[in-house]
Amino acid sequence: MSVTEKMTSPEAVLERENLAYLGDAKGKSEGEWTPKIVAFCCNWCSYAGADLAGNNRASYPAEIKIIRVPCSGRVNPLFILRAFQKGADGVILCGCHPGDCHYMTGNYYTRRRMALLFSMLDYLGVEKGRTRVEWVSASEGAKFAATMNEFAEKIRSLGRNVRLEDIRCRN
Amino acid sequence: MQRIGVFVCHCGSNIAATVDVAAVAEAAKSQPGVVFATDYTYMCSENGQNLIADSIKEYGLTAVVVCSCSPRMHEATFRKVADKAGLNPYMVEIANIREQCSWVHKDTEIGTPKAISLMKTAVAKVNLNTPLQEGESKVTKRALIIGGGIAGIQTALDIADAGYKVDIVEKTPSIGGRMSQLDKTFPTLDCSSCILTPKMTEVAQHENITLYTYSEVESVSGYVGDFTVEIRRKARYVHEDICTGCGLCMTKCPSKKAKNEFNRGLNTRTAIYTPFAQAIPNVPVIDTEACIHFRTGKCGICAKNCAVQAIDYEQKDEIITEKYGAIVVATGFDLIDLKPFGEYAYNLSPDVVSSLELERILNAAGPTSGHLQRMSDHRQPKEMVFIQCVGSRCEDDRRGKPYCSKICCMYTAKQAMLIKDHYPDVNIHVFYIDVRTPGKAFDEFYRRAVEDYGVDYIKGQVGKVTPQADGTLLVHGVDMLDQKVVEINADMVVLAAAVEPNPDIRKLATMLTLSIDNNNFLNEAHPKLRPVEAATAGVFMSGVVQGPRDIPETVAQAGAAAIKVVGLLAKDKLKTNPCVAQSDELYCNGCSVCQNVCPYGAISYTEKEVRDHGVRDTRRIAQVNPALCKGCGACSVACPSGAMNLKGFSNRQIMAEVDTVLCQ
Structure with missing residues (x-):
């Protein structure tokens, strides 16, 4: 070449x-950089799973910031775009396992909606590794912590995300 | 701008060990809107609660953030504190700095900044909170039971005895269900009708119970406390209020060749009939397909013989509309279709019968008056083979079911003993995969069959049943314990067919928005903690519609469903969750997308006159019924024009949280 x-x-x-x-x-x-990660958790399964991780003292990195939503289906694609605009390095969305949604069908919408959104983001340069949907039930505290560790590790390896960041929003 | 108070809890050392709580409180003071911030050892203690209540009054707080344990733990506690102090309870937000901070991070160096970030996020959200009011909805003090078997009967009696009105809708001409078809019941061998018919009579005579037999639920609308149900009362062609139940019409009816469903098709009945002698109500029905009058326009013998002129060939189906506060689904079961099990020759020989057919044969009121007979030549059998798990625990989902039907082991032991009691010379062989007898006095019962009655239990399956020229049935099976092939020349073969929910349940589940599993059994709201409630509020379940079970379990569950219904009907008003969706009429264009994604049918449309920039306009606008909405927010995401929003989790609130989380 x-x-x-x-x-x-x-x-x-x-x-x-x-x-x-x-x-x-x-x-x-470069050395001081810590990733910023937003985790949307549904109230009934994944938020409870995160609580269980706490009960079991299963640690995960502090850069994971959880936002509670009633259902994974409540997460508007705009929230995720907003997160990237505001400088998030990764966004993970956690909900009840398919078939177990507290609201019956919410996570099915999430699954289809996010498949589309994530491919569009990938096209825009936000790699697929930076976005993830994971099903975590209220009894899966260990899985929650493991998923968060794994995701944070992945984001660290991908480095800083700047593709959608609006530097006017940076502070 | 809100006047926000921030209260940081130490939770003893649970939080304070890894989070510098004083620093969090200090950082809070510089947040927008925060007028007061402090920390305390235990916020949830009485002193902690008083601290919050006093501060609300002293500083005139309009919103509160508590940095403590998970909102799943104490959100309700702190909301109550706010309510008592005169602040709207929905102006309280929790920052989860225990489960999601202090317990998962090692030291204050990591814990404190994270806790501050969580606090800031909660403050940002609460800044946008608005006071929400819990709604109220009325409760119609009447319950509907769908299905008049033992499950429905018991539920209805328990509710009616508590003083509430109950209606039973039963598809067939009489209540009684499967239990009325049984001969004796295990493990005590009481006569089934002797214990059931008094209950049926009690239902018929109870002042609080209305019976709609030969009726079906046509449609259901509404929600918990206020269901509107349309019931189709199929034309009986006999006036229920006039008929005296003398039965003369049935003895005179010349059309006697209709299949008797109650006897599982083993014999015939007349065109005007009651399913069985003790039917409740004791009012016949005309089967229009068999009736000569309906086929040819002639005959009319029943009408001529009826002394009270109760017969009315012109009767039409009638739809009645009734309001209910609660609905119990108790539609019961049927046996699976045995036609696909060709290897057992069920279609080839009348002497291969299902267990329920044998039950009718053994019943004194059955087609053979209780005499054990082969249906082909009315000879008494000498060798009988019972085949267990026909369609139960079956890997082939095209013809069988993966689950254990639970009752077959016990009723087979019962039937074997009943036969041995009356015909000690009959040899009985039972082919089984496992004998499952968990239940009070169940295993003792089974052992009695083996040890005292000498029933021959063979562990193994039957490969083929071949009808022979002499009328016997050659059963080819395997004895797995002796590891050899067994051939038995049987006179009669009984198939313990799997139970399955009545197929009607699919239609009903759609009407009531109930969830059903792969095998058409109803799903409960929680398999352990809410076993008789459906996920749809105000709908309950009882009996085999939820899963295979025996009579005592069904009766126990019926009682449980009844107390849930009574608990609901005892309330005058129901409180509704205020965190529900709301549409903005200025943005809504009535496109119906939200209605399509709503799993609760909470969204309807209305024509509304709106003023837009001084112009009057009529628009189709989405309306959310707060009593039905559960607050999932699916509509708020699906709405293409951003008109739908979710109170308590609004777009602006979540956006503010996203912004704040990323702002450090």
């Missing part, structure tokens, strides 16, 4: 753009 090819390859362009954004991060060098 010639130098010009290397310079104009999509990866290189992306890399440069990323660096340009990163240069704007005030006073934050």
Whole structure:
């Protein structure tokens, strides 16, 4: 591959753009970076699963911030876009297992809706690894912690996400 | 702007060990809207609660954030505190800094910033909270029982005895259900009708019970406390209020070749009939397909013979509409179709019978007056083979069921003993996979069959039943314990067919928005903690419609369903969850998307006159019934114009949380 090819390859362009954004991060060098992760949890299964993880003292990284919603089907795609706009590095959505939805069908809508949204985000440059839907029941505290550890690890390996970030929102 | 108070709990050392609670309270003071912040050892203690209540009054707080354990734990507690102090309970938000912070993070270095972040998020949300009022809905003090078997009968009696009105809708001409078809009941061998018919009479005579037999539920609308049900009263062609039940019409009827459903088709009945002698109500029905008058326009013998002119060939189906506060589904079961089990020759020989057919044969009121006979030549059998698990525990889902039907082991032991009691010379062989006898006095009962009565139990399955030229049935089976092939020349073969819910349940489940499992059994709201309630509020279940069970279990469950119904009907008003969806009429364009995603049928449409920029306009607008809405928020996401929102979890509130979570 010639130098010009290397310079104009999509990866290189992306890399440069990323660096340009990163240069704007005030006073934050690469080493200090901790990811920002939003976890939407449905009230009946996954939020209770997160509580159980707490009861069992199953730890997961502090960068995971949980937002309680009544049902995974309550999560509007706009919330996820907003999170990326505000600088989230990853968004995970947790709900009851298919068939177990407290509201009967909410998680089926989530499943279909998020499949579409995540492919669109992937197309826009927010890699599939940064978005995830996971079914966690109220009895799966260990699974909740394991999922969060795994997801945080994945986000760390992917590095900072800047594709949809609006730097005017940065503070 | 709200006046917010932030209360940070130590929870002893549960939170304080890994979160610097004072620092969280200090950080709260600089948050927008926060006028007061403090920390305390145990917020949920009486002193902690007083601290919150006093601060609400002292600082004139309009909103409260409690940083403590999970909202699933104490949200209700703190809402009550707010309510007592004169603050709307829905102006309280919880920051979960125990289960989701102090317990999962190791030290204050990590715990404190996370707790501060959670606190800020809760403050951001509560800034946008609005006071919500719990709604009230009325309770119609009348219950509907669908199905008049032992489950429905017992539920109805228990509710009626508590002083509430009950209606029973039964599809067939008489109540009684499957239990009325049985001869004796295990493990005590009481006569089934002797214990059932007094209950049936009690139902008929109870001042609080109305019976709608030969009727079906046509449609259901409404919600807990206020269901509206249409019931189709099928034309009997006999006036219930005039008929004296003398039975002369039945003895005179010349059409005697209709299949007798009550006897499982083993004999015939007249075209005008009651299913069985003790039928309640004791009023016949005309089977129009068999009746000569309905087929040819002639005959009319029954009408001529009826002394009280109760017969009316012109009668039409009638739809009645009634209001109910609660509905109990008790539609019971039937045996599976045995036609696909060709290897057992059920279709080829009348001497291969299902267990329920044998029950009718053994019953003194049955087709053979209780004499054990082969249906082909009316000879008394000498060798009998019982085949267990026909269609139960069956891997082939095209013809069988994966579950254990639970009652077959016991009724087979019962039938074997009853036969041995009357015909000691009959040899009985039972082919089984396992004998399952969990239940009070069940195993003793089974052992009596083996040890005292000498019933031959063979562990193994039957591969084929071949009808022979001499009228016997050659049973080819395997004895797994002796590891050999067994061949028995039987006179009669009895198939313990699997039970399955009545097929009508699918239609009913759609009407009542009930969830059913792969085998058409109803799903309960919680398999352990809410075993008689359906997920749909105000609907309960009783009997085999929920899963295979025997009579005592059904009666116990019927009592449980009844007390749930009574608990509901005893209330004058029901409180409704205020966190429900609401549509903004200015944005709604009546597209029906929300209605389609709503699993509770809570959304309807209305024509409403709106003023938009001074222009009068009539629009089709979505309306949410707060008594039906459960607050899942599916509509608020599906709405293409953003008109739907969920109170308590509004778009703005969640957006504010997202913003704050990412803002550090």
